[in-house]
């Protein structure tokens with residue numbers, strides 16, 4: 001389980017994360033969507049969890065161990081992997097080469113060392129598995145920059161999976177993805193997370209997507225926790241509906 005305990009982060013006078021306590025991954029393979037208005041502190045919380053920012057107070061606990069002292073890279077080694085709002089694929093490389101790079105980095109191999117290693121088959125089989133699970137099969141040779149945006153996003157997330165995460169944090173995986181592609185991207189991520197028992201946490205603005213695909217929802221407002229629970233809280237919690245949907249009961 002990944003826990004934030006009484007996490008607080010200030011930028012000058014502004015409290016971007018205000019005493020947040022939350023648990024992710026009570027069930028293996030569950031997907032939690034972080035929701036909230038602009039400036040609610042969603043990205044700041046993800047940055048704190050993954051070590052890009054240091055909290056002013058509070059702690060981050062991974063499977064019972066305080067990981068506050070670990071760098072982002074050290075957290076990746078512990079199974080905590082993130083992807084960013086902006087796609088981080090190598091544009092001029094093929095889909096397969098991109099995935100291979102991620103899998104090699106997890107195994108501590110460089111591309112030149114890989115040519116002489118006896119791990120070819122294992123690495124290629126892992127890459128094939130990722131192509132299949134992310135419904136990119138048939139596109140292995142396609143150069144990343146020529147992919148439709150939804151597929152580039154999936155490649156980005158597939159690369160994060162290539163690092164073999166136990167916990168995956170995604171900052172708006174559907175940002176910039178067309179309305180037609182959004183559902184496919186989220187459905188694929190949720191399916192793979194369940195199949196691989198990866199606990200996934202994703203920031204998402206589209207409430208229809210959250211209602212349909214979330215196992216759990218964490219709603220933030222002005223840095224603090226506005227509500228958390230199953231997706232039904234989006235329908236039943238009036239305060240949350242007022243803030244998120246502007247619905248006046």
Ligand SMILES: Nc1ncnc2c1ncn2[C@@H]1O[C@H](COP(=O)(O)OP(=O)(O)OP(=O)(O)O)[C@@H](O)[C@H]1O
Nearest residue numbers: 011014015016036037038039040041042043044045
């Ligand atoms: N590095 C920073 N320096 C100063 N203020 C910051 C910094 N990063 C974030 N903030 C402020 O902290 C607050 C929370 O920002 P954050 O990006 O976490 O919100 P968010 O919920 O992810 O918003 P959005 O949906 O617009 O991406 C905002 O008021 C933002 O302006």
